[in-house]
Structure formats: structure tokens, C-alpha cells
Amino acid sequence: MDIHKTIPTAFFALFFLCLFSVSAQDISPQPDAAIIQQHVNVLAADGMKGRGTGSKGLKKAARYIKRHFKKYGxxxxxxxxxxxxxxxxxxxxxxxxxLRKANNIIGFLDNDAPYTIIIGAHYDHLGMGKQGSSKHPSPEGLIHNGADDNASGVAGLLELARYFSQNETSEPYNFLFIAFSAEELGLLGSKYYVEHPVIPLKNIHFMLNMDMIGRYNPERGIGVGGYGTSSEWPAIFEGIEAKVKFFTDNAGSGGSDHGSFYAKQIPVLFFHTGGHPDYHMPSDDADKLNAEAEAKIIDLEIRIIENAMKQGKLPFTEVKN
Structure with missing residues (x-):
């Protein structure tokens, strides 16, 4: 045996094994603050003209979402x-x-499972201030970029799509990713979807909705609504190690798209970082996003989803007022 040849060979084999392990970790699809910020920068740019329902800007945003759905398979x-x-x-x-033409954008991750998890976020906003709901005293003609409301939620939607399509794990549930339109006009996109579902509603495990998750306040934490909509949520949340402070609320209805699913007796979760002075104002801009915190919020969502996939199909519980 030539020991001078054997030792270097073993050393280099170990070196390349370690290098491969580090590289594999580096490319794992963890929530990425830089990617989140880039999504919001694009969706909340002035060129999108506030993504009003039926507008050219919203159509541009739809094309952006479709490209990423396609990219993630x-x-x-x-x-x-x-x-x-x-x-x-x-x-x-x-x-x-x-009366304006609108589109929900829907992508399906087929894991050949009997039940499906719906991940949702609305991608429309107030446009140029002419469709109502602005808090500005003279809104018409002003671009309402809607960075937090709800480019931040769409960024979360795309990051969850990236994670579950690229994590090389065979999940026991399918995923349906939906970017809803016309939420700002009264949850019209989600209301239309639940009346015209592409998957039978009886086959839905639960629906997770993100609306305004970009302004994390460490004193408040991230609110998680819908905790009372299934008797199994407490067990699913038990032992969750979060990188952000969070609190739960039982309510399943409310002013965002999860309410349409709750009305159809489907368990829901709703993630929201709370109100702020830029809500429904032209000043809700991308540079105010807390992308580092949003990445941690998405990590929390992943942990909850993965715990929920260890359960059978969730039973629905009506929340008493």
C-alpha cells in the first residue's frame, strides 16, 4: 500500500463530501429577504399604477405572478x-x-394526494385612487402602490410556492396557490373562487391567507387569525419555535379573503402584521417593508403548514361571536 497516495485520496474525498453538503444547504429553499424585497419592489413600483382592478398595472402584476408560478413548476x-x-x-x-374584467391567478402543486392546502393573497390594490377606499383626503390621480397591502402578501405567496416546489420532500397534501383579484372591492375574487372552485371544497385541508405581512412590529408581533376554526389548531401550534413574536385570534371571518373560505366551513389561518398610518394611502411604499422580518414570518408559516400536514384532514369549527 502506498500510504502517500492513500491519505490524500481519502482527504480529498472527505473534502468534496463536505463541500457538497455545504452547497446543498446553501441552495435549500429557505425564505429569503432579498427575494421578498425584490417581489415587493416590482409589484409596488410606480409603473404598476397601484394595481387597480381591471387596470393595465394589475395585468402586469398578473403576468409577473404567472411567470413565477411557471418557474416553480x-x-x-x-x-x-x-x-x-x-x-x-x-x-x-x-x-x-x-364593471371591470378581473382574474384570479391559480397554480397547482400536485403531490398526488387526496386533499389540498390553499395558500392565498390578494394582488390588487387601489390604483390611482378612483375606485374608493383610499384614506387620502384627495386621492384621485395619486398612485397607491400598496407595498404592504398587499405586495407583501403576494411575496409571501411566491416564497411559499418556491419553498414547497423545491424542497425535495414528498408532502402528503397538494397545494393550490391563488393570487386573488378585486379583494379591495369586497373580497370579490375569493368569493368568486369559492363559488367556482377548481378543486371540490370538500377536499380542502385548510386555507392560509396573507394580507399585510410586511410591517412587523416586535412589540405587537404577527397576528394569526383563524385559530378557532378547527379543534386541531392548538395541537398543530404546540411546540412551534418561531423567529418572530406571534399571537393567535380565534376569528375566522374578517376583512380579507380567508373570510370567503370560512363562510364555506373551511378551516382558515390569517397572517397580518397590523395597521399603520400608510394603510390605504399613497405612502404605502416598498422602502418601508421589513423584508427580514417577513422572511421569518414565512418561516413560521412553513412550520405550521408542516405540522398541519402530519394531521388528517382538519375538521371545521364555527367560531362563536
Whole structure:
């Protein structure tokens, strides 16, 4: 045996094994603050003109979401590839084009499972201040970029799509990722979806919704609604190690898209970092996002989802007022 040849060979074999292990860890699809910030920068840019329902800006945002769904290998699940078209009615009566074409954007991750988890976030906002709901005293003509509301939630949607499509784990549930339109007009996109589901509602494990998750306040923490919508949520949350402070709330209804699913007796979770002075104002801009904290919020969501996938299909519980 030539020991001078054997030792270097063993050394280099060990070196390359360690290098491969480090590289594998580096490419694992963990929530990434830089990616989150980039999504919000694009979706809340002035060129999107506030993503008003039926606008060219919202169509640009839809194309952006579709590109990423395709990039992550999600199957088109809408009536028109990724799109689920419907007609939305603008609430403000003085608007001439009160009926506008809208699209939910839907991508499916098929794990050949009997039940499916829905991950949702709305991608529309207030546009140029003409469709109502702005808090500005003279909103018309002002771009409402909606970075927190709800480019932050769409960034979370895309990061969860990236994680579950690339984590090389065979999950026991399918995933349906939905970017809802016309939420700001009264949850119209999610209401349309639950009346025209692409997967039977009886086959839904639960629905997780993100709306305004970009302004984390460490004193308040991230709120998680819907805790009372299934008797199994307490067991699922037990032992969760979070990188952010969080608190739970039982309510399943409320002013975002999870409420449409709760109304159909589907367990829900709702993630929200709370209100702030820029809510529904032209000043809700991308540079105010706390992307590092949002990445930690998405990590919390992943842990909850993975715990929930250890359970059978969740039973629904109605929350008493």
C-alpha cells in the first residue's frame, strides 16, 4: 500500500463530501429577504399604477405572478391557463367603468394526494385612487402602490410556492396557490373562487391567507387569525419555535379573503402584521417593508403548514361571536 497516495485520496474525498453538503444547504429553499424585497419592489413600483382592478398595472402584476408560478413548476389551474376570469364591480358609483374584467391567478402543486392546502393573497390594490377606499383626503390621480397591502402578501405567496416546489420532500397534501383579484372591492375574487372552485371544497385541508405581512412590529408581533376554526389548531401550534413574536385570534371571518373560505366551513389561518398610518394611502411604499422580518414570518408559516400536514384532514369549527 502506498500510504502517500492513500491519505490524500481519502482527504480529498472527505473534502468534496463536505463541500457538497455545504452547497446543498446553501441552495435549500429557505425564505429569503432579498427575494421578498425584490417581489415587493416590482409589484409596488410606480409603473404598476397601484394595481387597480381591471387596470393595465394589475395585468402586469398578473403576468409577473404567472411567470413565477411557471418557474416553480406549478401547473396552470385556471379556466384560461393560470387565469380564472370574472367580472368585478367597482363600489364607487361615480366611476364610469364600474364593471371591470378581473382574474384570479391559480397554480397547482400536485403531490398526488387526496386533499389540498390553499395558500392565498390578494394582488390588487387601489390604483390611482378612483375606485374608493383610499384614506387620502384627495386621492384621485395619486398612485397607491400598496407595498404592504398587499405586495407583501403576494411575496409571501411566491416564497411559499418556491419553498414547497423545491424542497425535495414528498408532502402528503397538494397545494393550490391563488393570487386573488378585486379583494379591495369586497373580497370579490375569493368569493368568486369559492363559488367556482377548481378543486371540490370538500377536499380542502385548510386555507392560509396573507394580507399585510410586511410591517412587523416586535412589540405587537404577527397576528394569526383563524385559530378557532378547527379543534386541531392548538395541537398543530404546540411546540412551534418561531423567529418572530406571534399571537393567535380565534376569528375566522374578517376583512380579507380567508373570510370567503370560512363562510364555506373551511378551516382558515390569517397572517397580518397590523395597521399603520400608510394603510390605504399613497405612502404605502416598498422602502418601508421589513423584508427580514417577513422572511421569518414565512418561516413560521412553513412550520405550521408542516405540522398541519402530519394531521388528517382538519375538521371545521364555527367560531362563536
Amino acid at each position: 406549478l401547473a396552470p389551474a385556471g379556466a384560461r391557463k393560470y387565469g380564472q376570469p370574472f367580472t368585478a364591480k367597482v363600489k364607487k358609483a361615480v366611476v364610469a367603468d364600474s
